[in-house]
Amino acid sequence: MTKCFSGEKINELIEEIDPKSVVSTNLDSVHIKPENAINIFSKLKDKENCQFNLLNSLTAVDYIDHFEMVYHLTSTIHNHSIVVKIICGEGRKEPKVSSVVSIWKGADLQEREVWDLMGITFENHPNLKRLMLWEEFPGHPLRKDYLR
């Protein structure tokens, strides 16, 4: 059975890596600061007691007053998993996070999908183009204010 860490346990793990980078702790996830994300993710992948080598899923949610990135990470070695969230920027203006493609190649198409449908910019992504829709398409359809 995959062990899903509680928010407090994830908080402990991340505090060891990068103190004071956790913004808030929830029941089964944590919010981290966007500027520390790349450092935390690369340590989470390599550190002995973490080894989160599989990025299950990467997605974004439009909470109307802000955008949130959600990362589901699993370690196939220890068989445990965590959920990490990032609030992208302030309000709805130009949401932006760092790309994790350099850490997990599996984020490539998923980040392009999020950019296409939700309009979140990924810094340092090698090929940030629209995935499902064509380049001239106006707007980002999964946003809550699209055609409303």
Added chain:
Amino acid sequence: MSLRTEPVTMNVGPIHPSTHGVFRMRVTFDGEEIVDVEPVIGYLHRGSEKLAEERTYTQVVTLTDRMDYVASMTNNQSYILSVEKLAGITPSPRGVWLRMIAAELQRIASHAVANGFLINDLGAWHTPLLYMLREREKILEMFEMLCGARITNSYLRPGGVFMDAPDQFWPALNRFLDEMPNRIDDIERLLTTNEIVLIRTQNVGVLKKEECLNASITGPVLRASGVDWDLREKNPYDYYDQIEFSRPLGEIGDNHDRFLIRIFEMRESLKILRQCIENIEPGPVRPKEVPFLVRPPKGDSYVPIESPKGELGFYLVSDGGISPFRCHVRAPSLINLTLLKEMVLGDKIADLFVTFGSIDVNMGEVDR
């Protein structure tokens, strides 16, 4: 003497029999060798995730059918498990066993289609494919008994399934379980050691363990590369913790391993089906107190399952209303395409389609 060759960029698809739907690639060749591949997807994009935000939780089940349309039952299962976790619903035991039977039948059907079309892409025109489709037809007939539909089943509901299996279903299932091992033997005799199949598939499209994991590739493709990662065993959902089955692993991670893994998994699914029949007991298929209009509390849930293509999960966010606030699909078909370019670089044109076929993608799920 060496001839100077000029790279040529060509468009493959979206309407092409080898692209399993509407997949398009921009391929650059140097002579017959592939130097660049860029997948262009989105020709079947229907905006299912946006549509889900406008429907009630039960209505979304019909949308999930149309994502991976050769494996509708596992799509239903993944979505329903996520809803049940979000709403805190405990399903009825008989309903759970029935949906496991449906899911394993669907796995056999999906693997049969995958292998049939892979061999079809190799040039064995339609004979092996029709053998596979003949077996799939029996499964579709059983689905028709279960829920009245063949492809777009919508059989599952929060709490179990919507209807108990009719009396004629069990003899049909038993007959299928008796016949299917021989049918798989037939296919193996015809193909597994066939010289042409071996030459065309062995050491073509090799994927290494580490590359696979790093690119989030899951399912039979990952196991063909030798990683023991099957969510039915590692993170059991439904009643898979009460079931015993073995997980075949590949060694090299080439096209032939991926073909073999699917054959082995069909046999394992038959074993699982037998155990399900032994364990199933009479009772309600769905708790009476679970309403059709589910209204989960605020929160989010993600329950990954082992679909025939790989890890399939629905990330649902609820705001306390009757429809999902956000419904994201972690589509294995899309993510398994991440390394397509790396797999085919340096191979010949004809190997491109074989490698693409061996990943087993479904365009309905890639584009959603």
